[in-house]
Amino acid sequence: MLDASRGPRAALAAAVVLLACGGGGGSTNAITGITLNGGSNVVAGFPRPITATVTGTGTFNNAVTFTIVSGGGVLRVLGPQAVNYIAPTTTGSATIKATAQGDPSQTAQVTLNITAPQAPILDPSGHWSGLFEHVSQITADFTLTAQGYAVQISHTQDNTCIGPKGAQATGMAGVSGSDIFFEANAPSGGVLTFAGTVSTPPDRLLLSATGGSGVCNGVTGTADLGR
Numbered sequence: 001m002l003d004a005s006r007g008p009r010a011a012l013a014a015a016v017v018l019l020a021c022g023g024g025g026g027s028t029n030a031i032t033g034i035t036l037n038g039g040s041n042v043v044a045g046f047p048r049p050i051t052a053t054v055t056g057t058g059t060f061n062n063a064v065t066f067t068i069v070s071g072g073g074v075l076r077v078l079g080p081q082a083v084n085y086i087a088p089t090t091t092g093s094a095t096i097k098a099t100a101q102g103d104p105s106q107t108a109q110v111t112l113n114i115t116a117p118q119a120p121i122l123d124p125s126g127h128w129s130g131l132f133e134h135v136s137q138i139t140a141d142f143t144l145t146a147q148g149y150a151v152q153i154s155h156t157q158d159n160t161c162i163g164p165k166g167a168q169a170t171g172m173a174g175v176s177g178s179d180i181f182f183e184a185n186a187p188s189g190g191v192l193t194f195a196g197t198v199s200t201p202p203d204r205l206l207l208s209a210t211g212g213s214g215v216c217n218g219v220t221g222t223a224d225l226g227r
Contacts, residue, residue, distance in 0.1 A: 029058035031100050034108035038085070038096070042112045045089040045148055045174015046181045050110060051082045052098045061102030069095040069109065074183070076193075076213065086183065087114045089148030089172045117176030122198045124149060124175060128205050130225035138223055140205065142173065149173040153184045153192070161216040163187045180205070183212070190216030196223075203227050 031054060038050035054062040063080035071094025076084040085096055092114045100106040124142040132138045137156040142149045153169045155162045162169050162184075169184035169192055180196045191214060196207035205225040212219055 029056070029060050031056040031060050031103040031106045034064065034098050034100055034106055036096075036098055036108045036110040038110045038112065040111075040113060041115050042085065042087045042094075043117050043174060043176050044087055044091050044114050045117065045172065046176065046179075047076075047084045047086045048112060049078065049082060049084055050096055050098075052108070054081070054100055054102075054106075056102075061100070063101045064098040065101055067097050067099070069097050071095060071112075071114065085112070086181075087112070087174070089174055090114070091116050117174060119177070120175045120198070121178050122200045122203060124173070124180065124198055124205065126227050128225040128227045130205075130223055132209075132223040133221040138225075140207070140223075140225055147172060149175055149182075151182050151184065153194075161186060161188065161190050161192055161212070161219050180207070186214075186216060188215050190214035192216045192219060 033055045035053045036050060038048055042048035052064045054064060066075050066083045068075060071092055072088045073094050074086040078084055093111055094114060095109055095111045097107055097109045125144050126142060128140040139154050141152045151171055151173045154166060156165060158164050163186055167187050169186040171182045171184040173180055173182035178197045178199060180198060182194055184192045186192060190212055192212040193210045194207045195210050196205060198205050203226060207223040209219050209221045
């Protein structure tokens with residue numbers, strides 16, 4: 001309590017001391033926790049989005065950094081609080097960790113079971129060709145290996161993402177039922193992401209480019225392929 005009987009100067013000085021020491025209340029800026037939402041399962045070779053919710057008091061940085069602790073796979077950043085985890089084409093489990101950028105002592109982890117895909121309704125092995133966006137010709141070659149389906153994508157003309165005519169982008173595809181997903185690493189250094197379906201008869205492969213990274217970032221379009 002300020003003693004007014006000590007005079008106005010003394011009272012003012014006491015008030016300054018109280019404010020400097022935090023008297024009269026105030027807010028604390030602190031991160032108190034992270035919650036991850038990503039389910040518990042992912043199909044081998046397919047993506048699973050993972051999002052983080054950062055809680056705290058006052059004003060704080062709610063961005064996180066995602067890392068793979070174990071199990072392999074790839075992370076593709078979707079935003080400051082979200083990633084796509086792309087599972088390897090073999091079964092097992094993977095643990096992904098989120099670390100608060102505003103307070104690295106605050107972390108959270110989620111472990112995903114990498115489950116076996118359904119049997120393909122159509123074995124995609126072989127050579128496919130067709131039009132991308134109804135204009136340019138592309139080819140896709142699938143080869144079944146012990147690790148899953150290896151895939152090669154090539155373009156019949158110069159392409160900023162894949163590279164010059166005939167260049168090949170390669171990766172491993174996840175195939176489950178009628179669904180296909182893969183990322184293809186191009187000689188240009190870019191990564192092209194495809195999701196699609198197979199159907200029969202006749203044998204048909206419909207692919208949608210869903211973006212990518214590097215020089216392939218933002219590449220979208222559809223391809224209708226046959227063999």
